[in-house]
Amino acid sequence: MAGHEWCLVETFGLKPPTLIGLGSRPRSMVPLDKFFARNRASLTMAQAALDHVTAIAEPYDVTTRNGRRCLAQPLRAYDSRVNGAWLWLGGLEEPEPAVPHDLAGAWYFNLTSFEVAGSDELLDLYHQPKDERRTKRAMAEAFTRLTAGPDASEALAKVVQSKPGSEHQAIWTVVCDDGDRRAAHFSCRALQHQTEDGPQIVMHGITHDIGPADDVPQAPRLAVLERRVLDAVAKPGTHRAIVDVRTGHIIQWVDPPPASIDWAVPGIDIFHPDDAAVVHHLNRLGEDAVTASLRLRGTDVMWASVTVTSQPMLLNNSTTAALWTIDVNSTSRR
Known part of the structure; x- marks a missing residue:
């Protein structure tokens, strides 16, 4: 050493x-x-x-x-x-390191409840103000500050598969809250935990700040090709999200999330409990896209009725998610 x-x-x-x-x-x-x-x-x-x-x-x-x-x-x-x-x-003849070690923060993704939580060190790495910190967030929120590399689909597939023992390591770019861009090395492994609510799969991880993104060749600077194609077909008033087909939980927003939808509350469904059958219909993933009216939690109303179009999104050869396009132009309030 x-x-x-x-x-x-x-x-x-x-x-x-x-x-x-x-x-x-x-x-x-x-x-x-x-x-x-x-x-x-x-x-x-x-x-x-x-x-x-x-x-x-x-x-x-x-x-x-x-x-x-x-x-x-x-x-x-x-x-x-x-x-x-x-x-x-x-x-004893060697002095204690004079320079502090790099920033690194611990975190977990609960792949059953789709809650995520970090640590103060992780939020220090993100340059997040202390008065804006929360102990838990919705999983989709965790991806809003990341520029992923070519392995992004593989990482999302492991979230969807939720298999104990799954591991992932990658260097992605973190866009900090103050705009600074840092290269971060992610390491994680999924474990099964027994809880009062039954078994849950939790991905435990560490994010290691390895320097300014511009100084680390492996740090992604642009979105990978598939994401750039998705960005190119974005339409005003629509917001796309990658969704877990089993639960209807949002894994990651492709577009900036809509301000009218209260999507970032951890641990609860974004859709109305009486619309579970509609979500199941949207996520059946046949060859053709499916469109339905769905009630989502609103920010200024309890429920906002929107039009959702769902189509399959292949993450790898054996794992498929749903790509939802949420049309807020069609919103009616309830």
């Missing part, structure tokens, strides 16, 4: 912890026993530090009798679960 460098380690679960960052350089989930293959004593120290931070979510600072020091700083999401840690190992 290079001297004075922080290691970013994930502790998502299902597998032993892995290295996902070394300094500002992303790593592809390297097993710790491989990373520390030439120094088993360091591996033992790292494992003890990670056991400590995942158990009590507190920083770790231990010096052994033979003069080795280990620091660990936990990365915890708003659900109090520790998703990983910054780790540093060195000798």
Whole structure:
């Protein structure tokens, strides 16, 4: 391990912890026993530090009798679960890193309820003002500040499939709240949790700020071809969204979301409970597009009746979502 460098380690679960960052350089989930293959004593120290931070979510600072020091700083999401840690190992003759480690934030996507939550460190990475922060958001809101790369469809397919053990890593561009563009390395894994409401699939992740987007060649600068084609056919007064066919939850907005629809409330359906059969009809996904009237939660009225056209959107060879086109020009209030 290079001297004075922080290691970013994930502790998502299902597998032993892995290295996902070394300094500002992303790593592809390297097993710790491989990373520390030439120094088993360091591996033992790292494992003890990670056991400590995942158990009590507190920083770790231990010096052994033979003069080795280990620091660990936990990365915890708003659900109090520790998703990983910054780790540093060195000798007493080596000073503690003078430069702080990069920003990195923990988060989770509940793939059953379509709620997402981050951490204060993640919102620091987004440059979000403290008075605008919320502990939970709707999943579609999480994608509004991201410029995804060619792997975007693969990532959305894993959201739709919701399989425990699914993993994803990518470098995407984050457009911060103040307009700054940062290159971010995402790492995540899906786990099944037993809750009072039954089993839920939750994607646990860490976002690592690896520098200004313009300085990182892998950071996407433009939307991929499929998204540019979608953007080209946008029509005034219509708003398109990628929708999970099982639940009717919005995964991602293709266009800016309509101001008249209250879509960003986490954990609840956007459509009227009596319209569940209409949603099912829209999401049957035959060869032809389907159009229906649907009541959606409004921002200035309880329910807004809009016209929705649904058509299949292939995410990969085995996963299909629905592409909804919501026509707010047709809105009637109720």
